Amino acid sequence: MHILVVEDNWVNQKLISRLLSRFHCTESKAYNGQEALDYLADPRHRKPDIIFLDVAMPVMGGQEVLQILRTQRPFVDDPILQNTPVIIMTAHKMLGDNQIWISRGASDVLSKPMRQDFLRRMLLRWSRREVVPAVPGGNRVVRRPVWGPMPLRAYRGPRSLL
Known part of the structure; x- marks a missing residue:
């Protein structure tokens, strides 16, 4: 799984990198929003599975x-x-923030400082999705879980990651 990590703080960047490597993820880094947009707009770069x-x-x-x-x-x-x-990362998460960010187009919110168990849950929740037509023959697409509604039951990877 390939992750784009957009984070300006080098300590947080290093922590996230270490945690992602434990889950055998590859990553690309951007240190500000403009670098992230430049990365995503460049067709030579690998598209991330999660941002x-x-x-x-x-x-x-x-x-x-x-x-x-x-x-x-x-x-x-x-x-x-x-x-x-x-996935929005913030050190200032307050009650109701998840819904605010989701209404703005985010998928989820992760509190900092990063914890391995929370990151693992996010990766399991948002990974292994496939892009399929929303309706057969239509132009609109959706991402749906490959594992179905019970991802841990279908998970066949190393148990050490769970």
């Missing part, structure tokens, strides 16, 4: 990145990218 996006960054913050990803070209023209889960 972890910090909220407060220099140059361009997570809220602006999320808005651009969900509303502007070339991102809205890419059905894979439109259905890529975006």
Whole structure:
């Protein structure tokens, strides 16, 4: 699984990298929102399976990145990218934040500092999805879990990751 980590703090970046390597994930890094958009717009770069996006960054913050990803070209023209889960990372999570971020186009919210068990749950929840037509023969696509509604029952990977 390939992850794009958008985080300006090098300590958080290093922690996330270590945790992702424990789950055998590959990653690309962006240190601000503009770098993330440049990475995603470049067809030479591998499309991420999941994007972890910090909220407060220099140059361009997570809220602006999320808005651009969900509303502007070339991102809205890419059905894979439109259905890529975006996990917001914030150290200032408050009650109700999940719904606010989801209404803005995020898939989920992860509190910092990062904990291995929470990251594992996020990876299990948002990984292993396939892009399929929303209706047969239609232009709109959706991502659906490959594992079905009971992912742990169908999981065949190393038990040490669970």
